[in-house]
Amino acid sequence: MRVIIMGCGRVGAELATELDEAGHEVVVIDRDPAAFARLPEQFGGRTVTGLGFDREVLVDAGLHGADAFAAVSSGDNSNIIAARVARETYGVERVIARIYDAGRAEVYERLGIPTVATVPWATGRLIRYITSGSSPVVWRDQTGEVSLVAVVPPPVWVGTTLASLAGSVGGTAVALTRFGECRVPDGGTLAQAEDLIHLAVPSAVVDDLDDIVKRGPADD
The missing domain is CATH 3.30.70.1450 (Regulator of K+ conductance, C-terminal domain)
Structure with a gap:
């Protein structure tokens, strides 16, 4: 499956690495090219520099026809905007956003966009949600x-x-x-x-x- 990840911080890099090692096609977006240094040398996916809610960047990343999109940057607003664009404009079925503010998370869940908070199981839940087949x-x-x-x-x-x-x-x-x-x-x-x-x-x-x-x- 093809997965687009916005944000190459600790969670984004871990998520990209695990999905890549599992054989999935992975594209990582980050506005800071230095962030891609968190990915291992053997990473087989693709990286795209730019804002993850910019439509041209999303098109370049291959969002059309993608199986899943995970917005896991350090900004709540950026994550939810990107998640909504992926869901509402490009029709990606599996969209999930990382939200730091638990109060906001409830609002976004009601919009139909699952969220994960900044807790230890974030990467695990992302993997399970995206692949629907990883070990629980x-x-x-x-x-x-x-x-x-x-x-x-x-x-x-x-x-x-x-x-x-x-x-x-x-x-x-x-x-x-x-x-x-x-x-x-x-x-x-x-x-x-x-x-x-x-x-x-x-x-x-x-x-x-x-x-x-x-x-x-x-x-x-």
């Missing part, structure tokens, strides 16, 4: 029996309890991140679109996790 495991205990996984609920689970979602894979919901804020959910917490849910699950189910979750709630 973020931690595993020393015995290998229990894994902590991060999942974004498919539409079929929206409006159902996190307890039901966790129970479908024999696990427990231990944390919920919504609009950049993390908390411990209770038994009645309902899943919303673009939530990031951390589940403690038996490691034996990890390989089949995506397939199980996509089936949705079991019929009564």
